Amino acid sequence: MANVSVVRVTKRTRTSKDESDEETVADLSAGCPCGTGSSYAACCRPLHLGERDAVTAEEVMRARYSAHVVDDLDYLRRSWHPDTCPAIIAASDESERWLGLDIRSTERGGAFDGEGFVEFVATFQAGVQRRALHERSRFVRVSGRWVYIDGVLEF
Ligand SMILES: [Zn+2]
DSSP states (O other): OBOHHHHOOOOOOOOTTOOSOOOSOSOTTSBOTTOSSSBTTTTTHHHHTTSSOOSSHHHHHHHHHHHHHHTOHHHHHHTBOTTTOOSOOOOOOTTEEEEEEEEEEEEEOSTTOSEEEEEEEEEEEETTEEEEEEEEEEEEEETTEEEEEEEEEOO
16 A cells, blocks of 8 residues: 655745744635635644544545645644554655645545545645646544545556
């Protein structure tokens, strides 16, 4: 089982305009990195903060993508099945940057399911190369909460 996606963590590119050490998205009303069209404050942030749990597997998928963007390693760990979560979730280097998430399909993973699948394509910039990660991820519930367990890379 490949789970390449989940060990990649990209730091947000800093610019000279950054005035504080805030690592997360500074403008909470800005669009959520996961691309729902909602603000980060209304979309993935409450999941990152643990203010609410995801209702669907897709929500976890989106929140995990956003966690990569904002470098929330703690959320990545919390949303990862303990059996498959690596001991160390390392941040990847500054030359990589996430560009967007496209949810291709979902299968089960609803409010009344115990297992679900989300197929997605995440694009990122690695140096001068633009690359895409296409994976069908599997989610299960642990103590009622959705977590990522593993995935199969699609080509
Ligand atoms: Zn979101």
